[in-house]
Every structure is written in structure tokens, then in C-alpha cells.
Amino acid sequence: MYNISHMSKISKDDVLRLAKLSNIYIDDSQIDAFAKDLAEILGYVEMLGEVDVSGLAPTEQVTGLKNVMRPDKVIDYGPSPKELLKNAPAQEKNQIKVKRVL
């Protein structure tokens, strides 16, 4: 059950592309290490390729719940807007202040 023989290929460019999609910068010095780790992990999970899943439906969740509804009314959630904003790194006029987009 511990067969780690597969090895997927992940290039430096792949790491940089994934990092960009994930909104993360990866240090140049770390790219090789991440490429190796990701290749090893993806290589391991590729064992699923051999499993016959014909006739099966995908499992998205295990509760069997469908369309959980609640009345459309305001409830007392507890914390005030001020409390909810207290962790914001920057604020102005009771709103979260962010950097310009462009």
C-alpha cells in the first residue's frame, strides 16, 4: 500500500504558472524543491488511473442533503459591524480600505 513508483513531470514553468494562478510568489531558490514535491505527490495520486469506475457517479458530499433552505429573514448573528471590521488591516468610514486595482 506504499507504492511510490510513479513520477509525474512538473517543470519550473509549471510551478510558476500554478503559483500565479494561486496568487502566491515562489522564491527562485525554492522552485526546484516545489517542482520535485508536486511531481512526487501528483505521481502518487496518479495511481487512480488504474481504477475502473464505470457505472459510478461522483461523490460530491456525504450527507445526502439537497437545497438546505431557511426563512429569508434577518437573524441576530451577534457581532456588530465594528467588531467584524476590527481585524481589517486598513479601514476608512466603516469600510475596508484596499489598494487600487490598477
Place this chain on the structure above:
Amino acid sequence: MSIWKSIEEEAKDVATGKTTAVANVEKSLKLIDEKQEYKAIIATTRDRALARAKEVDQKIAKGAPVGRLAGVPFIAKDNFLVFGADTTAASNILKGFDAPYQATAIEKLESEGAICVAKANLDAFAHGSSTENSDYFTTLNPYDKSRVPGGSSGGSAAAVALELSPFALGTDTGGSIRLPASFCGVVGYKPTYGLVSRNGVIAMGSSLDVIGPLTRTVEDAGFVTELIAGKDELDSTMIDRAEKDYSQLDKVSLGSLNIGIVKEHMGGGLDPGVKTNVQRVISSLKKAGANVEEISLPSSKYGLAVYYILCPAEVSSNLSRYDGQRYGYSQEGVNNLEESYAKSRSHGFGDEAKRRIMIGTYVLSSGYYDAYYQKAQLVRTKIINELSSAFKKFDVLLGPTAPMNAFKIGENIDDPLKMYLTDVITVSANLAGSPAISVPAGLVEGLPSGVQIMAPQNKDKFLLSVAKRIEEIV
């Protein structure tokens, strides 16, 4: 001799005036202080805990109702939102986060008079099996300081093993309650998915995450579950509570039980000491009259691969909210919003979070989605189907909790895949949403070793009742 009595007795002692809530909280805080060298605790909630204890004592003095956990101190894993100390999930990105509300589980325990005294260490964002991925420090195993306590709820498990408090709360996405329970010689219980509200608990893999107790006995685990289970309108993924009163466990006769031993969990890769120990438990069960048979679940060997596609996929989505804008670490001196996101995240996330986010992004990206993510969902169905057939024949499945006992600090840290393999047995229960429990089964070469017992979904009380009997004979 134990420092604490059973949770029920501790609460009774406070309610009847044999001791006070303040004395209990002070005792727990003193123990935390004395055992600092194990690094189980990130922060205490000292001031708030003592103030709450005084309130409980005043209520008792007035003869007002105080609840079933009056003055009982407990410790929460640091991914629960709790007042009185920062909530960080042991991550750099959340350092300094002051929770604006508390997790429902904490609120429920507090409404019964319990008092949260401290936040326990974990692998940052619960990503790991050893607490070595904590952005603070590594917790030491109470049985051997050169070894890990397991993870990700390693601080909670070590805290209970050291008896810093009568119980602790943890979270379990792929084994994060049961693995450290096994490594630290305590009981770790993962309830059926959806039985306990996750509101106010930092999300990891939302189709897998559950919260549950770490305790010294199965009975205590049932007692805590009784008080945290049940619907919450702030968590829409909850199931109906099928059973009543988990604190009153049934008397199960071992002679009436059909116990399945999953062949694949006893195979190659299993530490010989762990194997011998489980075989010893099996002989005791047979001697007590249980019908114990081996069963093959051929797809169980794919469980970990399924997990390491689905979990990172869900992690990549859940961790996208940490962007340095609304809360958490925010990088100064950036030019625009995009740079603020990326620089805040790069500084705030450790390597393991980055790995999981990138793996998740990869398996969800168009072109790879079908081959990885959807394939994993299909194999998940296959694993669930095999388990369902097994439960037609067997009341519970039993085996080792993990293929190994506590390993040395540093032993697996440079090999993420090897670290992942610690969860190879526990993940099945998360994929199926089933309840599972790790019960201490003695020491192997001086280190604790647990057995895992697993039951079908919604059979939590039955599982706890069986576990209690097994606890008595091992």
C-alpha cells in the same frame, strides 16, 4: 493517579461545592505553566477564563442553574474561534486575529458552564501529521520528547495526555484527531460528518472536515459529544441528530459483535510492533466471544490518493479567502491590489499550505479536472460502496489507527509524501463521512499505540458503546 476525574464527576464536584470553577481553572493554568516545555499550548485565555470561572461560582452561590459542564476547563485547537486569545490556526497569516465571534461548539460548551482555558498547537491550518508545520513551534510527545505528538491536533492530544485539562477539542479532515490520539495514548473521536456544527472553525477540506473531542476515556468522549452535537442554523451542512444521549452509552456484549479486520490495513508497510499489538487486541476480542473475521476492501489502498486530490482542491478554495485585505497579515509597501494579495499570501502561508494550494489548483484546472478531481470523486464512490457492503456483514471495522507509532521530530519533514502516508488508514472514514475512534491499546516499545474502530454513518452512539467495551479489555 489521574489529575482529573471523569468530566461528569468534575462538573458535579463544582456544582455541589466540593471545589470551585476558579480553583479548576487555576489548576489547569498552573499545569499548563508547569508543562510548557512540551509546547502543546500556543496561548492561554487566562483573564477571560478566570472571569468566566468567577461567574460560574457566583451562579452556584446563588443557586442558579450552571449546566452539565460547570467549571470544567478545556483546551481548544487553535483553529476554533474563541474569545480571550488570538485565533491563528498556528499560521503566520492569522497572527493577531481577534475573533469577533466564537465557534458554535465553544458556545455550546460554554452554555453548559465549561471554560476554555487555552489554545492548542497544530500544523498550520491543520495541514500535517506532526505539528512540525506549525508556524510557531513543534509540540513534543509526552512519552518521548524527541518524537512528534502526531497531527494535526497534536497540541490537543499532548494536552490531554499531560492532563492539562480534562478534555480538548480537535478537528479531523483525514485523521487529525485520531492520529495524534494514537501517538499520545488518548481517546480521539471523529463523529459522523455533519453531526457537530463547524461554524467558527477554520475550514480546511469542507467535504471532509469534522470536529470532535480528545479525552482520556471513551465515556468522556461521549459526554462531550452529547453537548456539542446537534443542528445549528449557522452551518447548513448538518445532518439530523439520529441518536439521543451519547453520554449514556449502551452495554454492548462483545459476544454479539461481528468485527471486521480490513486486510489491506494489516498488510505491508505496517510497523511490526503495531501489527503485533493489534493482533493482541484481536485475540482478546475473540477470547471475549466476538466474531472477528478478515475482510478485503481492495479499493481502500486508493483512499489516500483520493484524499490528496480532494483535500488540496478544497484547501485551495478555502484558503483563497486569506488575501490580506479583510483580516490577517497584509504586506506593506505594495503598489496595487494584486501585488497585495500575492505578497501577503506568500509571506503568510508556509510551504505546506503553498504545496496544497498549488496541488489543488492543478487538479482543478481545466485539462486536468477530469483526470484528477473527477476521477477522485468517482473512486471516492467506489470506496464508500465497498465500506457499505462491509457494514452489511460487520457491525464495526477494527485495525490500527496508523501504520506507525510516534516518529522522531524531523524524520519525515523533508518528504511531504512520506508524511502524508501516516493518514493512509484514517482517511477512509473521512471519505465516507463515517464515525471512527482511536482508543489507546497499550505501549509498544514505550510508545502509545491506538486501535481504530469505525462504524457506519449515524451510528455514533453504537460506535462509542463498542469502543467503551474494547477500552475495558485492551
